[in-house]
Amino acid sequence: MNGINRVLLATDASAASDNAAHVARKIASLESADLHVVLAHVLRGAAGEVDQALLNDDRNRLATLQADIGDRVTVALEYGYSAARTIVSYARSHLIDLIAIGTHGRGSFARFFVGSVAAEVLRTAHTPVIVAGPEAQPATSGFGCVLAAVDFSDASKEVLRYAATIAYRCNARLVAVHVIDNTRVPGYAQVQAAQNRDDQALAELNSFVKAADLQTEADTHIKVGAVHDQIVATGREYNAELICTGSSGQGALGYRLLGSVADRVVRTSDAPVLVHRHADAHKVLDA
Structure with a gap:
């Protein structure tokens, strides 16, 4: 960034x-x-x-x-x-x-x-x-943990880099999470298929993080469930003091805020949420 x-x-x-x-x-x-x-x-x-x-x-x-x-x-x-x-x-x-x-x-x-x-x-x-929101409990100095939600789109790569820069500046832990939306995957309850999908997604996430060429190391995690619920839950799990997400892209983090993942994360997170707008969204709004 x-x-x-x-x-x-x-x-x-x-x-x-x-x-x-x-x-x-x-x-x-x-x-x-x-x-x-x-x-x-x-x-x-x-x-x-x-x-x-x-x-x-x-x-x-x-x-x-x-x-x-x-x-x-x-x-x-x-x-x-x-x-x-x-x-x-x-x-x-x-x-x-x-x-x-x-x-x-x-x-x-x-x-x-x-x-x-x-x-x-x-x-x-x-x-x-x-x-x-008023429920957020920001740290007294820096951020101890920064969470970046990614969906493998170019937009979420920008989110990841932005989060990594903030984490690097304050020597914070960086957590990158990708959520497999099992509300949209038929038959995901089959255990073996689920495990294969998780392994494949983790490998893709690791490759995605490596390709982003970040300033700091990132812990990578795959979660399964409703996307916004899992982002917020992961933030709580790792005591994230800042959650970074996107409002544009080809994946789950769709451009339109109302009713989107970004909207729901903002509504339910205990931590401050940074919403990063992709350049393509600006073009749409300015058209």
């Missing part, structure tokens, strides 16, 4: 954004990157009216956040009719390499908040996006 020079924390300065802030600051520190903090103030009505009380509140929360983070940060209060579009526009105009954004928990998040800020940012951003 190219170096991360600018990290954007998209925040509403609430407690729900704390873990996203933690991850953004951690990666910015690891990469010696500039940290940008943006709070999007949503305009109301056709005339773009500003609620002065809410605006003052946003300014106070942003000032508090800036004081907490320190001097090495660019803080911006941006205005727009859509928080997500305002965030993505800022990311593009300021050449942001990575966006971090928080969620408000499993209650509202269980619907994957169709039309919500984080979902729209995931769908439209031209950079990788880290989503951190």
Whole structure:
């Protein structure tokens, strides 16, 4: 992956954004990157009216956040009719390499908040996006373990390389997992056939990892089951503090986020999830 020079924390300065802030600051520190903090103030009505009380509140929360983070940060209060579009526009105009954004928990998040800020940012951003829910427990320094979910597509090779670079930077364990979706494989319950398939998949995964020419060693694992369930379960099994997955490719990690593997991993993971967009997805969205 190219170096991360600018990290954007998209925040509403609430407690729900704390873990996203933690991850953004951690990666910015690891990469010696500039940290940008943006709070999007949503305009109301056709005339773009500003609620002065809410605006003052946003300014106070942003000032508090800036004081907490320190001097090495660019803080911006941006205005727009859509928080997500305002965030993505800022990311593009300021050449942001990575966006971090928080969620408000499993209650509202269980619907994957169709039309919500984080979902729209995931769908439209031209950079990788880290989503951190309030349940995430990020490490105090670096990441102890980074998990990369791969499906043997070119897109997931990018995911693997991105995860490997982060793992290398903080001397973390890298785990690469490929999930055999037994909900789509007829007769997979036959034990011998299952074993043969597992062995073949592990050999393919090892070849895939070797061909990626990573900066660090990767532990490789094959899991069987529903793809998103097994990715999240593997993250818990290895105490992964960051899960990396894709939103494009020819395999299980399909381009469309809503209803996809990436969507479900984001919804159910205890750890922050980095969703890496493949270049082909950008072309589709821009067409």
